[in-house]
Amino acid sequence: MHHYEHFWLNPTFWVAVSFIIFVVLLGRTMWTKATEALDARAAKIRADLDEAARLRGEAEAMRRQAEADRAAAQSEATALIARAKAEAERLSAATAAEAEATAKRRERMALERIQAAEAGALAEVRQAAAAVAAAAAREVIAETLDAKQDAKLIDDAVADLPRALRAA
Structure with a gap:
């Protein structure tokens, strides 16, 4: 074995130093990358x-908006039902x-028809009664009046004519 005077002259020392420098540099590089x-x-x-918090905030805002929309739709539906009921009641009353x-x-039309029928029937009865009365009067006059009485009635009627015309 070879013995060196100073340790820095020993190649093993330099191999160890270079290994330590290599490990330190490699460790430092690895540490930096890690x-x-x-x-x-x-x-x-x-x-x-942060994205999850933002999405949660958006979801919460959407939930609140959906609840507000649902409440608005519910109140609109209630108002629509109330209007429909009022309209139905109005139409029912109308x-x-x-x-x-x-x-x-x-x-009223039936009563008017009945009155017209009554008036027509009454007129027919009156007409029939007048016809019967006229026939009866003709027979009575024909049996009771003679030519002298007939001339006197005509003279009286002619004399009374100016007064009857003034009255009319």
Whole structure:
């Protein structure tokens, strides 16, 4: 074995020193890369957490908006139902009033027809009674009046004519 006077002259020493320098440089490089990778992973996790918080906020806002829309739709539906009920009641009342008016109109028309029929029947009865009375009067006059009484009635009627014309 070869013995060196100074340790720095020993090649084993320099191999050990270069190995230590290599390990330190390699460790430092590896450490830098590992910390960069961990920092990048932490930044990605932080970004994902921020994105998740943002998405949660958006989802919460959408939920609140959906609840507000549902409440608005519910109140609109309630108002629509109330308007429909009011319209149905109004139409029902209008239909009932129209039906009542139609019934009254038909009743009045029926009463007018009945009165017209009564008036026609009364006129026919009067006409028949007048015809019977005229025939009876003709027979009575023909049996009771003679030519002298007939001439006196005509003279009286002619004399009374100016007064009857003034009255008319």
